Amino acid sequence: MLERNVETFIACDCEYGDADIVLFGAPFDSTTSYRPGARFASRAIRGESYGLETYSPYQNKDLADCRVFDSGDIELSMGSSELALEQISARTAQILLDDKLPLMIGGEHLVTLGVFREVYKKHPDVKIIHLDAHADLRQEYLGVELSHACVIRRCHDLVGDGRIFQFGIRSGDRSEFEWSQSGHTEMHKFDFDGLSKTVETLKGSPIYLTIDLDVLDPAFFPGTGTPEAGGVSFKDLLQAIVTVCSPSYIVGCDVNELSPHYDQSGASTALACKVVRELILALQK
Numbered sequence: 338m339l340e341r342n343v344e345t346f347i348a349c350d351c352e353y354g355d356a357d358i359v360l361f362g363a364p365f366d367s368t369t370s371y372r373p374g375a376r377f378a379s380r381a382i383r384g385e386s387y388g389l390e391t392y393s394p395y396q397n398k399d400l401a402d403c404r405v406f407d408s409g410d411i412e413l414s415m416g417s418s419e420l421a422l423e424q425i426s427a428r429t430a431q432i433l434l435d436d437k438l439p440l441m442i443g444g445e446h447l448v449t450l451g452v453f454r455e456v457y458k459k460h461p462d463v464k465i466i467h468l469d470a471h472a473d474l475r476q477e478y479l480g481v482e483l484s485h486a487c488v489i490r491r492c493h494d495l496v497g498d499g500r501i502f503q504f505g506i507r508s509g510d511r512s513e514f515e516w517s518q519s520g521h522t523e524m525h526k527f528d529f530d531g532l533s534k535t536v537e538t539l540k541g542s543p544i545y546l547t548i549d550l551d552v553l554d555p556a557f558f559p560g561t562g563t564p565e566a567g568g569v570s571f572k573d574l575l576q577a578i579v580t581v582c583s584p585s586y587i588v589g590c591d592v593n594e595l596s597p598h599y600d601q602s603g604a605s606t607a608l609a610c611k612v613v614r615e616l617i618l619a620l621q622k
Contacts, residue, residue, distance in 0.1 A: 342409030346613065347386040348400035349407040356406035358620060359432045360440045363448040365413045365421050368484040372562040374596030379410050379442040381597040386610045395575060398618040405617055418447065418483040425451025433459050438620065442613065443593030446473060446485040449547045450492060456589040457495050460543040463588060465492055465501045466581055469549035470565035472509030474516055493521060504529050505552040508565045528569055529577045536581055546581055546590040550609060560605025562596045571608055575615050582619035592616065
């Protein structure tokens with residue numbers, strides 16, 4: 338049984354045995370290719386979450402009615418990506434063994450692979466819905482296959498073609514787009530058009546939802562390692578979360594790539610806190 342963290346995300350303080358969702362942080366950014374700092378996200382999100390209300394007027398739901406356990410951050414090996422992923426997988430495996438839903442706060446996007454490996458073991462027919470500015474489909478980046486630039490390609494190594502659905506993509510190497518278009522993933526560029534239809538098509542299938550916060554436009558969310566102009570708004574992302582989570586069988590999820598120090602106003606962290614709150618509420622049926 339996991340121990341509750343001393344500081345928790347607001348209202349995520351029920352007992353482990355009573356929890357439906359188990360929150361944990363993965364403070365890792367060792368493969369960041371532009372601006373590091375995502376390792377500080379989970380701590381910042383917990384601390385700043387107390388600036389939120391537990392009630393969401395968007396969904397008419399309250400965190401006080403949810404059963405969420407915050408198990409704190411994993412102490413990760415910063416010198417080895419594979420060891421860090423194994424440590425994330427170990428935490429995830431325990432959560433899944435106890436029939437609870439893992440919700441991870443990264444970290445850079447590579448940390449998704451650690452959770453997804455275990456989710457795939459339990460749900461071999463799982464599909465991925467990926468919200469991001471970047472395709473993350475490189476075979477390798479600067480000679481490294483375990484990179485945040487390659488994370489969805491590594492997930493594809495597990496699930497194969499026709500199982501990954503990407504939205505908001507507006508950046509990547511030409512070869513990534515060509516590889517997707519050859520039938521390996523279903524990519525929807527620039528925004529969330531087609532998401533409702535995809536969710537309807539996948540109804541009944543186990544879904545893993547991964548959210549890279551740089552899908553947001555840097556006008557709203559400058560505090561990220563690789564900002565990319567032309568993104569969506571908070572309201573767009575909120576609607577996407579509700580669209581995916583409300584009717585779907587979600588078996589795991591994550592929120593990644595806040596780098597709080599690049600936005601000294603605190604607005605990016607506040608937005609990330611709100612995304613986590615709305616995601617938790619959307620997951621509660």
